[in-house]
Amino acid sequence: MTITLEELVSLCKRRGIIFPSSEIYGGFAGFFDYGPVGVEIRKNLLDWWWDFFVRQRDDVLGLYPAIIMNPRVWIASGHVERFIDWIVECKNCHGLYRADELLEEKGIKITDYSPEALSKLIKEHNVRCPSCGGELSEPRKFNLMMETYIGPIKDETSIAYLRPETAQAMFVNFKLYVTYARNRLPFGIAAFGKVFRNEISPRGFIFRCREFEIAEIEYFIDPERANDCPYFHEVDKIIVKIWTKETQKKGEEPKEMSIGDAYNDGVFSNMWHAYWVGKSLEWFSQIGISLEHLRVREHLETELAHYALQTFDIEYYFPFMGWKEIEGIANRTDYDLKHHMKFSKEKLYVPLSGRKVIPHCIEPSWGVERTFFAVITEAYTKTSDGRVFLKLHPKLAPYIAGVYPLLSREPFITKAREVHKLLKKKFTCYLDVSGSIGRRYARADEIGVSFGITIDHQTLEDDTVTIRFRDTREQIRVKISDLVKTIEELIEKWE
Amino acid sequence: MTITLEELVSLCKRRGIIFPSSEIYGGFAGFFDYGPVGVEIRKNLLDWWWDFFVRQRDDVLGLYPAIIMNPRVWIASGHVERFIDWIVECKNCHGLYRADELLEEKGIKITDYSPEALSKLIKEHNVRCPSCGGELSEPRKFNLMMETYIGPIKDETSIAYLRPETAQAMFVNFKLYVTYARNRLPFGIAAFGKVFRNEISPRGFIFRCREFEIAEIEYFIDPERANDCPYFHEVDKIIVKIWTKETQKKGEEPKEMSIGDAYNDGVFSNMWHAYWVGKSLEWFSQIGISLEHLRVREHLETELAHYALQTFDIEYYFPFMGWKEIEGIANRTDYDLKHHMKFSKEKLYVPLSGRKVIPHCIEPSWGVERTFFAVITEAYTKTSDGRVFLKLHPKLAPYIAGVYPLLSREPFITKAREVHKLLKKKFTCYLDVSGSIGRRYARADEIGVSFGITIDHQTLEDDTVTIRFRDTREQIRVKISDLVKTIEELIEKWE
Numbered sequence: 002m003t004i005t006l007e008e009l010v011s012l013c014k015r016r017g018i019i020f021p022s023s024e025i026y027g028g029f030a031g032f033f034d035y036g037p038v039g040v041e042i043r044k045n046l047l048d049w050w051w052d053f054f055v056r057q058r059d060d061v062l063g064l065y066p067a068i069i070m071n072p073r074v075w076i077a078s079g080h081v082e083r084f085i086d087w088i089v090e091c092k093n094c095h096g097l098y099r100a101d102e103l104l105e106e107k108g109i110k111i112t113d114y115s116p117e118a119l120s121k122l123i124k125e126h127n128v129r130c131p132s133c134g135g136e137l138s139e140p141r142k143f144n145l146m147m148e149t150y151i152g153p154i155k156d157e158t159s160i161a162y163l164r165p166e167t168a169q170a171m172f173v174n175f176k177l178y179v180t181y182a183r184n185r186l187p188f189g190i191a192a193f194g195k196v197f198r199n200e201i202s203p204r205g206f207i208f209r210c211r212e213f214e215i216a217e218i219e220y221f222i223d224p225e226r227a228n229d230c231p232y233f234h235e236v237d238k239i240i241v242k243i244w245t246k247e248t249q250k251k252g253e254e255p256k257e258m259s260i261g262d263a264y265n266d267g268v269f270s271n272m273w274h275a276y277w278v279g280k281s282l283e284w285f286s287q288i289g290i291s292l293e294h295l296r297v298r299e300h301l302e303t304e305l306a307h308y309a310l311q312t313f314d315i316e317y318y319f320p321f322m323g324w325k326e327i328e329g330i331a332n333r334t335d336y337d338l339k340h341h342m343k344f345s346k347e348k349l350y351v352p353l354s355g356r357k358v359i360p361h362c363i364e365p366s367w368g369v370e371r372t373f374f375a376v377i378t379e380a381y382t383k384t385s386d387g388r389v390f391l392k393l394h395p396k397l398a399p400y401i402a403g404v405y406p407l408l409s410r411e412p413f414i415t416k417a418r419e420v421h422k423l424l425k426k427k428f429t430c431y432l433d434v435s436g437s438i439g440r441r442y443a444r445a446d447e448i449g450v451s452f453g454i455t456i457d458h459q460t461l462e463d464d465t466v467t468i469r470f471r472d473t474r475e476q477i478r479v480k481i482s483d484l485v486k487t488i489e490e491l492i493e494k495w496e
Numbered sequence: 497m498t499i500t501l502e503e504l505v506s507l508c509k510r511r512g513i514i515f516p517s518s519e520i521y522g523g524f525a526g527f528f529d530y531g532p533v534g535v536e537i538r539k540n541l542l543d544w545w546w547d548f549f550v551r552q553r554d555d556v557l558g559l560y561p562a563i564i565m566n567p568r569v570w571i572a573s574g575h576v577e578r579f580i581d582w583i584v585e586c587k588n589c590h591g592l593y594r595a596d597e598l599l600e601e602k603g604i605k606i607t608d609y610s611p612e613a614l615s616k617l618i619k620e621h622n623v624r625c626p627s628c629g630g631e632l633s634e635p636r637k638f639n640l641m642m643e644t645y646i647g648p649i650k651d652e653t654s655i656a657y658l659r660p661e662t663a664q665a666m667f668v669n670f671k672l673y674v675t676y677a678r679n680r681l682p683f684g685i686a687a688f689g690k691v692f693r694n695e696i697s698p699r700g701f702i703f704r705c706r707e708f709e710i711a712e713i714e715y716f717i718d719p720e721r722a723n724d725c726p727y728f729h730e731v732d733k734i735i736v737k738i739w740t741k742e743t744q745k746k747g748e749e750p751k752e753m754s755i756g757d758a759y760n761d762g763v764f765s766n767m768w769h770a771y772w773v774g775k776s777l778e779w780f781s782q783i784g785i786s787l788e789h790l791r792v793r794e795h796l797e798t799e800l801a802h803y804a805l806q807t808f809d810i811e812y813y814f815p816f817m818g819w820k821e822i823e824g825i826a827n828r829t830d831y832d833l834k835h836h837m838k839f840s841k842e843k844l845y846v847p848l849s850g851r852k853v854i855p856h857c858i859e860p861s862w863g864v865e866r867t868f869f870a871v872i873t874e875a876y877t878k879t880s881d882g883r884v885f886l887k888l889h890p891k892l893a894p895y896i897a898g899v900y901p902l903l904s905r906e907p908f909i910t911k912a913r914e915v916h917k918l919l920k921k922k923f924t925c926y927l928d929v930s931g932s933i934g935r936r937y938a939r940a941d942e943i944g945v946s947f948g949i950t951i952d953h954q955t956l957e958d959d960t961v962t963i964r965f966r967d968t969r970e971q972i973r974v975k976i977s978d979l980v981k982t983i984e985e986l987i988e989k990w991e
Contacts, residue, residue: 017557017676023566023668025840029656031646034665035560037676043560044546051539056924062512065530065538067707068690071518088648097648149642149658151526151706153583153592153696161524163644163658170529173518181512181532183930195563195690201648211646212562345520429551435678 004381006321010206012389016448018042018377019207019370031203031211033370038448041399041429043373046288047193049396050216050367053284054191061189061218062181066170068163068195069149075162077344078169078337080146083307087116088143088201089123093135099201100140103128112250114303116140145198147211163197168364171219172337175349186351186360187273189220193369205322207370214369220277221360223353224335227271236279237261239286242296243268255296268299270311270332277365278313278330285315289394290379294318298326308336317375327371333362380449382472390471391449395492401428402488403445407457409434417456420466420481424454427485446471452488499876501816505701507884511943513537513872514702514865526698526706528865533943536894536924538868541783542688544891545711545862548779549686556684556713557676561665563658563690564644570657572839573664573832575641578802582611583638583696584618588630594696595635598623607745609798611635640693642706658692663859666714667832670844681846681855682768684715688864700817702865709864715772716855718848719830722766731774732756734781737791738763750791763794765806765827772860773808773825780810784889785874789813793821803831812870822866828857875944877967885966886944890987896923897983898940902952904929912951915961915976919949922980941966947983 014020017036021028035043055061075081087100100119104111109126111119119140122128130137147163150156164170171178171190182188193216203209243263244255258266260279269275278297286292300312310333314326338349338359350357380391395401404421406413414434421432433441442453453469459478460466466484467476468491479487509515512531516523530538550558570576582595595614599606604621606614614635617623625632642658645651659665666673666685677683688711698704738758739750753761755774764770773792781787795807805828809821833844833854845852875886890896899916901908909929916927928936937948948964954973955961961979962971963986974982 014672017672020672022562022564022665023569025668025671025836025842026566026568026572029562029564029566029646032562032564034562034669035558036669036672037557037559040558040560057920059927062532063530063535064532065535067517067524067527067529069517069524069527069692069707071521071524073521074518077521143648147644147646149644149692151524151642151694153638153694170517173520174529174531176520177509177512177515177531197564197644199646199648212564341520347520425552432554 004320004378004383006206009321009378009381012381012447013039013377018448019373031200031209033207033210038399039373042376042393042397042449043369045397045399046373046376047216047369049288050193050284051191053287054218054280058189060187061191061220062178064167064170064174064178064190064192065194066167066174066192068197069151069161070164070170070173072161073344074169074173074341075146077340078172079307079340080162080165080169081144084146084165085142085144086201087114087119087140089137089140091130091133091135091137094130094133096130096132096135097143097201098131098137102202103131103137106131112301112303114301118303143199143201145200147197147199165196165198166366167192167194167196167215167217168219168333168366169337171217172341172349172362175221175338175341176347179351184352186226186353186358187220187222189218191216191218193217205325207374208322208325210370216367216369216372218277218365219333220273220363220365221351222271222273222363223351223358224361225358227273227361230272230276232280233261233264233272233276236276236283237264239279239282239292241282241292244296244298246299246301249299249301255298269313271361271363273363274311274313274330274332277363278315281315281328281330281365281367288376288397289392290317290375294375294379296324298324306331308333310334317371317378319375319378325371326368327375328365328367330363330365333364335359335361337362388443388446390446392472393449393451395451395495398429398449398451400430400445400448400450401492402430402452402454403441403450404430404432404454405438405441405456406434407438407455412461413456416460420454420456420484423481424485424488428488430454442469442474452491454484499815499873499878501701504816504873504876507876507942508534508872513943514868526695526704528702528705533894534868537871537888537892537944538864540892540894541868541871542711542864544783545688545779546686548782549713549775553684555682556686556715557673559662559665559669559673559685559687560689561662561669561687563692564646564656565659565665565668567656568839569664569668569836570641572835573667574802574835575657575660575664576639579641579660580637580639581696582609582614582635584632584635586625586628586630586632589625589628591625591627591630592638592696593626593632597697598626598632601626607796607798609796613798638696640695642692642694660691660693661861662687662689662691662710662712663714663828663861664832666712667836667844670716670833670836671842674846679847681721681848681853682715682717684713686711686713688712700820702869703817703820705865711862711864711867713772713860714828715768715858715860716846717766717768717858718846718853719856720853722768722856725767725771727775728756728759728767728771731771731778732759734774734777734787736777736787739791739793741794741796744794744796750793764808766856766858768858769806769808769825769827772858773810776810776823776825776860776862783871783892784887785812785870789870789874791819793819801826803828805829812866812873814870814873820866821863822870823860823862825858825860828859830854830856832857883938883941885941887967888944888946890946890990893924893944893946895925895940895943895945896987897925897947897949898936898945899925899927899949900933900936900951901929902933902950907956908951911955915949915951915979918976919980919983923983925949937964937969947986949979 018039022032242255264275312331315328316324406417513534517527737750759770807826810823901912
């Protein structure tokens with residue numbers, strides 16, 4: 002069944018997944034709150050990410066950096082000068098718009114994101130102010146970093162920035178981390194947390210927010226060994242649609258190929274870059290996003306961020322808005338470390354058997370809300386008879402189990418409480434006693450609860466309960482004493 | 497052995513626990529980053545908090561709200577007008593200081609925090625500018641909220657605030673949560689996340705930061721049933737030092753008493769307030785903070801925040817800086833909901849069998865960095881022979897296990913890798929092959945690794961390894977096939 006954005010937005014609010022901030026004050030564009038169900042799914046998603054990319058690896062170290070850093074960081078990094086959008090102003094009503102968005106909304110394809118090219122397209126297609134039809138100005142710079150003031154004086158000397166990425170903290174702490182990593186290469190630093198971007202027009206539900214979370218790894222490699230990745234065999238067989246910049250420019254469709262073949266064809270800036278694209282795809286696949294719904298798109302030269310040599314977006318196909326970026330994997334080279342060396346006068350290199358190596362850096366960077374959005378979209382299932390359920394992996398489900406007395410009276414309720422108490426020590430679960438059993442199942446399905454545990458008449462006789470499976474509605478009967486073990490096995494075997 | 501702040505700060509940086517932000521740019525006062533070890537301890541601490549106060553309860557719902565909210569929230573809440581410190585300016589060098597801090601630094605006791613009383617004390621004790629000795633101005637208001645601008649225009653109309661607490665999100669989302677809680681009372685909302693306070697003088701390592709994290713619960717109760725707490729028996733026997741405002745004013749010491757007796761003596765504004773003080777103490781005790789090192793101090797009338805009827809601080813005894821607040825438990829009454837009703841025109845009540853109840857609110861609010869600081873301080877142990885270890889509960893330890901080949905060569909290394917791979921599926925752990933085994937144990941002890949698993953000569957013969965206990969340095973020998981189960985049991989039985 003088709004799925005609409007409206008259905009998803011409505012479910013997310015009604016069932017406490019995610020909804021606009023400050024709604025009793027008319028909301029606040031670009032800011033969202035996770036509700037009691039969403040907060041659990043978000044936690045599970047980030048825990049999984051942390052486990053996969055940090056705890057299960059020997060080469061990635063965690064970091065939880067402050068949002069506000071010394072403002073010199075953002076001068077050195079180039080963000081004060083170059084972290085910008087090109088905006089146009091209506092000469093009549095003075096409305097402000099992002100030039101690229103205005104064009105894309107009209108279905109005009111952009112192959113060059115320079116201000117000159119954007120201006121040319123606006124004129125060619127006679128694009129005018131969407132609100133009053135007025136003439137538009139030439140594109141001008143708009144810096145996306147939000148500012149604040151630290152200390153009692155509010156002037157130029159006390160400006161600080163709300164970070165637009167966590168990456169800079171990894172570069173600024175690089176020297177410390179070289180010692181934590183005991184002077185070896187390669188190693189990575191991983192962080193996640195809130196970032197802020199002063200978007201002119203936030204849009205697409207949680208797709209483009211002003212406050213959001215990113216999860217990033219800065220993976221530092223020896224540039225002399227950029228094609229020497231010992232883990233490449235873990236990912237080289239993964240097959241995915243890859244859309245190189247050449248193919249895009251020729252107007253051709255993405256090509257399905259393996260990461261290994263693409264690397265051999267020279268698609269990636271180096272082997273580690275290919276590896277991190279592959280590893281990202283592996284994780285997406287584990288968390289339940291079909292590779293069929295993902296594609297890897299290379300940035301055009303004019304799209305590249307100021308620090309990037311080459312970037313790939315992993316895009317997810319949202320049925321209601323098409324292919325959209327949920328992760329970017331950039332090769333930042335030694336751009337950042339070199340700039341910080343220059344500005345801070347610190348020596349940022351790794352001593353490697355006589356060489357002083359300034360590493361290059363591959364950066365996989367996930368939008369947490371976007372990944373969350375893709376997970377929910379992928380999980381949203383509507384059957385032909387109108388049943389709605391979230392087909393979430395148990396490791397992402399807000400609750401592993403709902404516990405239900407068949408009838409809302411004693412002795413069913415007391416027995417259900419016992420079972421609930423037993424399960425709670427091991428799994429996220431809740432007790433639901435109100436409404437018909439069918440309604441309770443339906444409520445649980447809508448938020449993706451993995452298993453329904455029902456206490457029925459037979460329970461009172463032989464201490465067995467039924468386990469109902471969300472996706473198939475099939476039921477099995479197990480002894481209460483075997484329940485924890487059975488659920489553990491079901492989770493372990495999940496595919 | 498005595499412990500100094502310097503030792504702790506040094507350990508925290510050297511071993512990647514927590515350190516000042518942006519150090520290569522000279523740091524940035526009041527901002528800190530958690531390193532690879534600290535990030536794990538912080539995660540374990542917050543996971544435990546979430547499990548104890550949200551997942552294991554049936555009456556508390558989670559929330560993960562945006563940091564930036566509609567600015568009208570902060571007008572309605574009273575923060576724009578009243579979330580202030582009283583600061584004094586030096587008439588000579590124009591240095592700015594918090595009046596209360598200047599007095600406290602001189603050892604002058606404050607029993608009235610009003611600007612008039614602060615001014616009087618400054619004059620009485622002839623307190624002068626600590627930097628140049630100049631005369632100080634009368635105290636004036638300084639708002640602690642940091643500001644930013646949203647959207648392309650930077651003026652009064654686009655100001656927004658970085659939240660100084662998460663609580664307001666709970667009040668603003670109250671209406672939604674009444675439906676999620678299915679119109680019942682009591683229920684709580686729990687959230688944690690970054691907050692920002694523009695402190696004039698951040699100090700005490702991570703004790704007073706400008707950016708920090710809080711973990712809060714807003715627990716909504718029916719004011720007609722404020723003394724009807726069905727869980728009170730869980731906490732009433734807890735004995736702790738309680739320092740009421742009367743005792744403080746009389747210059748007497750705190751009295752040791754049970755939560756139950758204190759409630760009966762009328763110490764708390766109501767039974768739910770007493771319960772949440774007790775429940776907080778129970779959690780602190782579980783995470784390894786001795787009740788001996790905690791005391792409950794009531795706020796004086798002049799100290800109370802503008803929204804509070806009565807507040808208790810839970811203070812921890814830091815050996816190097818004395819008793820300091822790590823959690824506050826306030827009775828906010830219906831102050832916030834009533835203000836938001838007035839400003840938003842929304843109806844914020846719970847329909848309860850014919851009554852429209854505007855609940856009162858008890859708010860336990862933890863400083864995450866402060867709790868983290870107390871945990872590390874409490875765990876820091878130095879034996880008479882100079883050995884240093886962090887006596888952390890395994891549920892807080894950055895790693896459950898370190899895996900060590902006795903000798904850094906084959907076949908020990910390969911065997912150690914196997915054991916590491918086996919453990920990694922279940923526990924946080926790492927492999928350390930370099931340096932003498934004694935040095936590897938010492939490194940692990942310093943960051944609180946729970947168990948050391950050593951692969952020695954006997955391992956190669958009979959597939960057994962030794963488990964070394966951090967706190968006692970005792971060792972036991974177990975079969976590799978029993979290792980996971982043994983460690984699981986050791987964690988379960990930990991006290």
